[in-house]
Amino acid sequence: MSNWTDKNNKIDVSYNKTNRFICVEHPALVQNHEKALSTIGGVKNLEKIYSDPIKRLPLQWRPEDIYCKATYGDRTNVSNLLMKVTRRRRKSDGHEEYKVEILGRVYTTYKFQAMVDYQYLPMKTNKDGSHESIYEEVRMNKLVPRKEYMNADVPLFIPPVMFARVDRPCEFHYKQEMKHRPDYINPDTGRPPNLIGTIRQRRSIFTIFVNFGDKLPAGPIPEAKKRTQGDFVDPKLEKMLIELFEEKPLYLKVEMEDKTGIRSDKLKIFLPAMCFYWLDGPWRGQWNKFGFDPTKEVSAKIYQTIDFRVRQIRPGQVDIKAKRDILKLSQWNQVYRNQKHNVTISLKSLEDNAKDEKREKTVDKELYYKFRQDTVPPHRMIYYPVCYVEVDEVQELLHSNDGKVNIDLSL
Structure with missing residues (x-):
């Protein structure tokens, strides 16, 4: 056929x-x-x-x-x-x-869906406007001593490390100019023409950051207090935080999330109106209630921060994950797809009630700010208030000078 x-x-x-x-x-x-x-x-x-x-x-x-x-x-x-x-x-x-x-x-x-015209040619521009190739002058075709290579009289040619953030064309949709509130200030106003900026106004968080040795603020920024009085702010959450700071004056943020159940995006609304943040010093990483000066209070020694770190895993050690995942750089020659996730099946008895589940979840959350000798830390780098380090030797050393220390308030 x-x-x-x-x-x-x-x-x-x-x-x-x-x-x-x-x-x-x-x-x-x-x-x-x-x-x-x-x-x-x-x-x-x-x-x-x-x-x-x-x-x-x-x-x-x-x-x-x-x-x-x-x-x-x-x-x-x-x-x-x-x-x-x-x-x-x-x-x-x-x-x-x-x-x-x-x-x-x-x-x-x-x-091939990317743009192909991104090129930086090895050439120089002459006085008459013509272009001349300098490829043979800047190309190394043999091994030469370092001194000879650095002292060679060749034209300047420095190709860019990155040509663009993306290599694919994207769609652009024209739209009307965005309407802003009356007090909006365009950040591009007064900006030099050679700088490319954004038209979005910088977001203000109104948090006061303090370095050790600086003068402590007496109160919050007025805008921070005004922010807590919005129409969509729950006053019950503010009351919970006020009661929490009556127990002790300094907290790690993770401890506040655990004890109040308030999410981080909600805490950032109330915290700038109630306390300031230590950037360094003995109480690094903690939120300090306004009106309490830990540098003048002997009792504040128990709230000092311990920067606990574990070295990289070695053979035979327990695997402790990093606090933050290592960011993968997007390389031009690779593409990252969604990885498959392993499914884990819990063998926990179905007869356990909801109270036990809630208690177990609370205990796990406490590990983020409490150190226990018989428990592996959740991360390789973590902050602990020294009062939450459940080690007898540490607590004995911490309270060994109780009643023996005086602070000169005149300094």
Whole structure:
């Protein structure tokens, strides 16, 4: 049975399902396949990139130029067929016939959707406005002594580390100018024209930050007090914090969240109106109630902050996670996808009541500001008030000079 048919007829085509191909959508009108293949580093480089699912395929328009900035193709999963169509025409009457072959399936395609015109060419501008290439002068084609390399008389050529934050074009929608409140001050007003700023006014948190040795503030900023009197502020939360500061004058924020149940985004509304924040010193990282000066009170020694840290994990040690995840830098040649999460199944008895669950949750939260000898800290770096370090030797040392210390209030 012949595979040739007219263009208006249907034909059944068989194909080999075992053949798999990789598709590269080259962002150019390809006339020379060898040159097109060299722009992506050849077949070996394509195989290397394909073996790593997170790698992006680099394409260099000038492969021989070491200063050529590559554009990157994103790897996408597709379900396509590679088809070969052959046409033949009879010279006698011009009748055309077609032959269709399915060569295999395509599961992976590299698509170049980024901008390709980001280039910084090694050239200099002459006085007459013409441009002259300095590539051979700035390129190192052999190893030379450091002194000779640094003292060489070559034109200045410093390519940028990063061309843009993103390498894909984004849509821009025109809209009306944003309306602001009457007291709004545009931060771009009076800004030098060579600086690019934002039109959003800087957000004010009204928190007073104090360094050890500075004069302590007597009260909050008026705007901080005014903020707690808004229409959407719950006065019950403020009352809870007032009662909490009557128990003791200094708190870590995590302790306040645990004892009151108030979320962090709610606490930042009330705290600037009730207390100030220590940036350093013995009470570093704690919120200090207005009107209480710990530098003049002997009883404040029990609230001093201990900066507890654990070194990196070593073989045989218990794994303690970091307080904050290490930020992954977004590299041009990689793409980060959502990682699969392991599902954990709790084997806790279903007969436990809600009170036990609530109590267990409270105990776990206390570990963020209480140190216990028989419990592994939740993070490698954590602050503890010394009064919450449940170690007998530490507490004995802390209270060893009770009643023996006097503070000169005249200083």
